[in-house]
Amino acid sequence: MENKVRLFVNVDHVATIREARKTVEPDPLEAALLAENAGADGITVHLREDRRHIQDHDVSRIREKIKTVLNLEMAAVDEMVQIALKTKPYQVSLVPEKRQEITTEGGLNVVKQKDHLKKIRDQIQSQGIRFSLFVDADFQQIDASREVGAESIEINTGLYSELKGSETVIQELKKIRNSARHASEQGLRVFAGHGLTDENVVAIAEIAEVEELNIGHSLVSRSVYYGFEQAVRNMMQAIQKGIAQRAN
Numbered sequence: 001m002e003n004k005v006r007l008f009v010n011v012d013h014v015a016t017i018r019e020a021r022k023t024v025e026p027d028p029l030e031a032a033l034l035a036e037n038a039g040a041d042g043i044t045v046h047l048r049e050d051r052r053h054i055q056d057h058d059v060s061r062i063r064e065k066i067k068t069v070l071n072l073e074m075a076a077v078d079e080m081v082q083i084a085l086k087t088k089p090y091q092v093s094l095v096p097e098k099r100q101e102i103t104t105e106g107g108l109n110v111v112k113q114k115d116h117l118k119k120i121r122d123q124i125q126s127q128g129i130r131f132s133l134f135v136d137a138d139f140q141q142i143d144a145s146r147e148v149g150a151e152s153i154e155i156n157t158g159l160y161s162e163l164k165g166s167e168t169v170i171q172e173l174k175k176i177r178n179s180a181r182h183a184s185e186q187g188l189r190v191f192a193g194h195g196l197t198d199e200n201v202v203a204i205a206e207i208a209e210v211e212e213l214n215i216g217h218s219l220v221s222r223s224v225y226y227g228f229e230q231a232v233r234n235m236m237q238a239i240q241k242g243i244a245q246r247a248n
């Protein structure tokens with residue numbers, strides 16, 4: 001297994017700050033370019049149905065101007081599929097979406113909507129776009145993702161990042177590790193993300209199957225202290241630390 005983890009920087013929360021004032025700054029495209037300067041492998045945006053942060057024009061400008069690649073997170077609805085087909089990002093990651101939630105609150109229920117997701121997969125893959133599903137660390141959801149024909153899954157690390165007691169963190173990590181192995185055995189590529197920080201990312205990067213991470217909120221938060229490029233560099237260092245701890 002390759003000892004490299006690609007870091008995709010999610011710039012949604014740069015747009016969250018901009019939208020708080022409905023002005024033009026900070027610009028998620030500028031942040032994306034800084035992230036690339038710092039060594040990010042890709043840029044992630046989540047175009048939410050309520051457009052609370054990223055706007056349609058952000059998606060097209062970022063797609064056009066970045067030197068790396070765009071991962072478009074979106075709900076499994078026709079409006080978003082049409083935008084993806086027009087934008088042609090490198091990758092589409094389907095996520096569940098509820099209007100009332102503060103952020104994505106859990107993985108997709110793939111088991112319950114296999115036929116619907118297969119139709120979307122056909123549309124997305126017909127344009128040469130990679131197709132990924134954001135799921136909880138759950139074997140049933142992983143098996144269903146394979147049946148749907150996803151190329152990869154992104155394991156939801158949200159719960160892991162929120163847990164406090166060391167015993168519960170260890171248990172959740174074990175679930176993530178077992179899920180990563182199971183997914184890889186099913187032929188799925190394994191990504192992870194949600195709630196990751198310089199501290200808790202180390203144990204995730206240590207998991208040999210993990211190839212790609214999507215990280216946003218903590219980078220935008222810490223950019224207030226260190227600047228965006230430095231925040232990305234610090235995260236890359238933490239990821240390297242995890243990789244160095246892999247058992248081989």
Ligand code: PXP
Pocket residue numbers: 010012046073093095103104134154192193194195196214215216217218
């Ligand atoms: N992965 C998915 C599917 C997400 O929805 C998000 C949040 O938009 C992230 C990763 C990044 O999470 P965070 O902003 O907590 O780093």
